Amino acid sequence: MGRRKKNKGxxxxxxxxxxxxxxxxxANKLEEEAAKATATNTNNGFQGDPEDDPLxxxxxxxxxxxxxxxxxxxxxxxxxxxxKMMNPGGGEVLIDGCDLKLTHGSKYGLAGKxxxxxxxxxxxxxxxxxEDFPKHIRMxxxxxxxxxxxxxxxxxxLNADEMRVQxxxxxxxxxxxxxxxPDEEVQLCQLAIERLDELQGEINFDQGEKMAVKILTGLGxxxxxxxxxxxxxxxxxxxxxxxxKALFVEPxxxxxxxxxxxxxxxxxxxxxxxxxxxxxxxxxxxxDRAFLNGVTTHIIHLHDQTLTYYKGNYDTFEVVREQELSxxxxxxxxxxxxxxxxxxxxxxxxxxANKKIKATSTEKGMEQRDSGQARARQVVQKKKRI
Ligand SMILES: Nc1ncnc2c1ncn2[C@@H]1O[C@H](COP(=O)(O)OP(=O)(O)O)[C@@H](O)[C@H]1O
Ligand SMILES: [Mg+2]
Numbered sequence: 196m197g198r199r200k201k202n203k204g205x206x207x208x209x210x211x212x213x214x215x216x217x218x219x220x221x222a223n224k225l226e227e228e229a230a231k232a233t234a235t236n237t238n239n240g241f242q243g244d245p246e247d248d249p250l251x252x253x254x255x256x257x258x259x260x261x262x263x264x265x266x267x268x269x270x271x272x273x274x275x276x277x278x279k280m281m282n283p284g285g286g287e288v289l290i291d292g293c294d295l296k297l298t299h300g301s302k303y304g305l306a307g308k309x310x311x312x313x314x315x316x317x318x319x320x321x322x323x324x325x326e327d328f329p330k331h332i333r334m335x336x337x338x339x340x341x342x343x344x345x346x347x348x349x350x351x352x353l354n355a356d357e358m359r360v361q362x363x364x365x366x367x368x369x370x371x372x373x374x375x376x377p378d379e380e381v382q383l384c385q386l387a388i389e390r391l392d393e394l395q396g397e398i399n400f401d402q403g404e405k406m407a408v409k410i411l412t413g414l415g416x417x418x419x420x421x422x423x424x425x426x427x428x429x430x431x432x433x434x435x436x437x438x439x440k441a442l443f444v445e446p447x448x449x450x451x452x453x454x455x456x457x458x459x460x461x462x463x464x465x466x467x468x469x470x471x472x473x474x475x476x477x478x479x480x481x482x483d484r485a486f487l488n489g490v491t492t493h494i495i496h497l498h499d500q501t502l503t504y505y506k507g508n509y510d511t512f513e514v515v516r517e518q519e520l521s522x523x524x525x526x527x528x529x530x531x532x533x534x535x536x537x538x539x540x541x542x543x544x545x546x547x548a549n550k551k552i553k554a555t556s557t558e559k560g561m562e563q564r565d566s567g568q569a570r571a572r573q574v575v576q577k578k579k580r581i
Pocket of ligand 1: 285
């Protein structure tokens with residue numbers, strides 16, 4: 196059943212009374228919500244099979260907008276065929292009719308020139324804005340720029356997992372709802388609770404704070420720094436908080452946009468080792484070649500509005516790409532040579548043909564001139580005879 200963490204307060208009598216009052220208020224709120232749910236969620240507008248999507252049936256949205264929970268055994272590979280991606284600022288096409296193919300567990304480096312659309316692709320994935328992209332894949336995008344955050348470092352990391360908060364709330368709501376729900380819904384309630392339980396298991400619900408502290412320590416935070424506000428930190432440390440949040444959430448697909456920009460060498464190394472052990476999918480955009488080499492198992496090259504897939508790390512990609520380019524150059528050169536030879540051939544024979552035509556026409560001209568003169572002579576002679 197539930198993996199919710201129980202808070203066993205040891206404070207004063209006054210504190211315990213305050214906690215009890217807060218708990219009661221919370222329970223009342225949940226009951227109100229459950230009552231509201233009773234009125235609104237029974238079959239209300241739900242389309243589909245409730246047994247396949249019991250959370251959907253009870254209007255439970257877990258995770259970011261667009262995410263739809265599925266049983267943990269559902270495969271998390273991606274195959275989107277022929278997708279097109281536009282520039283968010285205007286009508287320019289960034290990717291035109293390509294397949295997006297990702298194998299779960301692989302570590303991808305996303306390479307391409309500045310402005311080719313790497314960040315836009317990661318954002319579109321994270322927002323489930325790509326048609327046919329699986330909705331049960333949980334993603335987290337660590338962007339190059341971090342928004343302002345007034346909360347304390349440790350809290351920011353703990354709260355980063357919106358699913359934890361939602362799961363706890365929905366779990367309690369379902370338990371209360373199940374007590375008074377119509378008989379025909381009891382089984383569906385149980386299914387929904389089971390699904391919530393599975394999701395709690397997937398996100399290491401019990402490990403919470405211990406894990407957050409471990410990650411922050413690995414990224415160089417002292418216990419004092421964990422209590423500082425995020426916005427009081429420099430850009431480099433704010434990036435570390437963003438990374439800590441991502442590593443804490445452990446999404447199925449971790450999307451990292453220039454993660455090493457503000458990091459010192461030991462931290463880059465720590466991150467590299469962490470990602471090597473990470474069993475889920477990672478997609479990295481980075482100019483840090485050594486880091487890419489240390490982490491990636493595949494490179495996706497975004498070039499000429501196309502995605503090309505290469506097995507191996509960045510160095511391997513460069514070698515294969517170089518070979519490909521020189522092969523293409525060789526083919527191009529061969530083609531050019533053929534064209535030139537043909538052109539020369541055509542020119543040569545055109546000249547010969549022209550000369551021949553000229554000669555023929557001169558011959559004809561002379562013939563015509565001769566026959567003309569002969570005819571004239573005949574006419575003169577005829578006239579003389581007359
Ligand atoms: N929010 C936005 N508004 C307008 N244009 C954008 C926005 N985001 C990206 N672009 C444009 O889309 C193109 C791709 O940008 P981006 O995905 O950031 O490329 P990359 O990450 O490969 O450097 C660029 O021409 C960029 O100017
Ligand atoms: Mg970018």
